[in-house]
Amino acid sequence: MRPGTSNHCGQSSASRHSRRWSWLAVASALLLGACTTPLDPRRDAGYQETAYTADRPVTRPVRSISSFSDSLMCMDEMLRAAQLPTTLITSKQFTDYSTRVPVGIKEMIITALSQMSRRSNAFRYVDYEVDIVRQDTVQNLTTILLNNNLMQLQRPALYVSGAVAFVDQNVLTNRNDAGLSGPRIDLGVSRNSSATVIGLEMHLGDFRTRTLIPGLDSANEVVIGGGSQGLDLAGRIGTYGVTFNVGRDYALGAGGAMRTLVDLAAIELVGKWARVPYWQCLTLDQTHPDFQRQMREWFMDSGGVAQARLIQSSLVAQGYLPPGSEVLDMSSPDLRDALGRFQADNGILPTGTMDFKTYERALSHFVTLDNSGRLQQVGWSTSGPGGTAAVAKGAPGYLPVKGKAFELNAQTAPERVIDLKIKNPMLPGSSPTFEVGEQVFAAATVSRASHVYCFFNDAVGNVMRLTPNNVNPNSLQSANQVLRLPDWLVPNPAFIMDASQPGTERLACLATDKDVMDRLPAPLQGTGVVNIPGYRSIEDVENAFSHALGDEPVSKAEVQWKVIPKKAPPVQSQPTAAKAAPNA
Template structure:
């Protein structure tokens, strides 16, 4: 029998693979049916939402800005109109809205003091928006007038020096079955900002009104690589971690610092006192975060509730409340609104930080230390003289009304007003309240100034000046002129809740109408005392003298 070649037998696996490839190719050529993915697509609406609540943007000098606001109010400076130039960044490395940060800093220094009013007008056609275009049209048709600013801010991101110092480390090992690798890198970048204050009338920069500061930001990273082999198989993985300090937060810090320096020098107030606050420590926020994480949920709630109780947002002796308690959530929301936080009614880190930051001080060793509290809750330490340090902090910000005359006056003097001269005042409250202000003439007659027809809502936020009258409005609700010679005054009452339903009928008359049956400041105070509990309201009265108007020249003749 002759020998011959044996034909190979067909392999079933090969044909199966070819058949599977053909099916896949046919499937790829067929369009998808979008209806089959409807249930999957339906989740996109919720999955597109952020998973972290928005928070207020702050810097190390946010508390210093509030300090400056109080300082400017105490100095009784009149309102100053101010503008700003654009802040170019010639390096192109800091893509941030520096001009808007300047406006925010000026606004935060004017909540109480009304120190600055920003004139928003842009002459660059390329930068003008709808509002600016409408302004130009109205100005050209004499339907609008702009007030000339007294000051303007100028400046720029002066330089960005990248990777001033850097360090890199790479190491690895290799064996028959195991390979390892380690890498580490660090670098630092310097950002410089220069700002100046100028006189708008002459378009000259005021000598000495300058600020030139720089801040260091950096980034670092490290990674580990492992690879191994077992027989013919291999495995490889790597882990790493990195951080980068952003340019936006660094620039806001520089802007806030520069504006404090410029305004402090211009107003001639001791601004350095506001820069000495412990909250300006760069490690403050990180230390507060460490304490927050170490406290745990139960400790966080106890600390926040104790702070709210100390500051008067919760009644004394309230005790522990669950997170969903309506009274606790309402107090928390009022506190968040008063402190400029995003109001959520939820005890998050921002609320924890704001509630306890005044109970932290610099220790003898230069580190931040807690005063009167620990991770598990308030543990008030008693000093040698028997006083409580935490109680002293809590008593520093009582519920109060602050009335102030805003007319330009000599320092520490209050000269009499001439008959017919306009009087300007402002009122602020230290907590969210319902505010009622009354004018009492020299004849003892009283009338309500606010709330009124233009501003019917009596509720006001904390640390927001209420102007009486609103001299920045072209159509104020009223004009306050000095009346008959004698003593006039304004009394403001801040109440915890809406007091209108509890006041007598005589007090329910419309605003700017004489109140029958109530005589003088004493009568107003007695009415509130009879209608409200003493713990539900606070008052303040400010008075001034009125002299007869000087005789005119024609009258003398």
């Protein structure tokens, strides 16, 4: 090779490298100069404005429902049937010695007790915290009022105690890894799974003696776990390398597991304490651990029209839509209103839309276990459960109404049932009797959403409408929701019922599908809680409803009680020495 050529090429290569370094130096100088100038935040104003919406959730919030939510409602009905008086209850703070389950167990207990008391009013929770660290404004004010005798704190009869007994983490762990390597490709596959056991202990104690009641305990465990799958791929093309990673993971949360344990323990403790057959509420098919997952699969597999037919058939059967209704469009105000009322009555966030939670609540009673223990549909068809499928009367999967069964059919609706009872404590089997001036408390429920009108008839022939009234002018009553007469849970109720005159007094509630107030005679349309002129008995009111509604159905429930004169207080005899004192 000639020296000149080699030298020329060397100079050319050095020249090219010199130019590259020159451009790099110029770019660095420009970048350094730009860094010394502050950025103008106004240039990012349009981008930053999206933060107002970017920080919002993209899915609707839902109510927390565990596998035993239906069991809690079942316990509420069972306690209501047992007619237990209201019991004050409180609980201690639950300790997690493992520090691996950071959940509010005490608040979960309050929620469980509340759900078992919606209709039965079985429990009222006494909320008072003695730990200074946990005290807030309400507790501090309570302490001040108690110290100055300006507030009375009722002593609870029962209290709940317990703790997270143990958390055995990673009791089971499986790891599977495999790899393959070649001149131009590397491949790796992994699969892992683990299981953790959580134990919860709960006890019921007598607050008066601060002793735990023998036999009233619950010790349950639940398994949560996690798993992962991964694939790693690496390859080389010439002097360049390419990598590819993909993975899937799941983890069963401790929050949902603890709510399941708390609900189960609360049902066990309350059932044992009240001596009711609580196991009937624990054997429901809805307690199956795969219940919601199976319902989710059915929800995803069915189309929009099929979902609409199924849900609307259930709404018709429960009285939220009129019988014979066709499939309504989602833009229909009647359907959105019916969905909203159904969701509110069943503990679902009332959105008025056909989401999965509504689907599950509407059709949960139409799922049962087959002989092999798997979940199966009962009476489902494209026209709704019970529409075309042949299902035997009384078979599992029918919605219960007062111990009876009815077929879910879009053309018929179940008979409306009104349950009206006196809530004053009385001896079992005794007829209701009150002294003059004694307050009377009652409660009413309807088996499906209805407009309810309640009337009081005293012993001398006066009739007045108790509800609706000026304080609560709305006559619409949701299904299975308690209408208190009077409402003893508010400080200033619209009325009180006092036994006024010796004799027989009556209380009756009438229910209709639609609001009929403007169709009734003028005296019945007046303001509530005043004597109605021209009406002397409940029969007069019932006849007025029948004439105004014609063939439209009216349901009625009535209770009576006897009023006796007030007993005179016993006369206390004076000591003999005191009588003889004036003659001394």
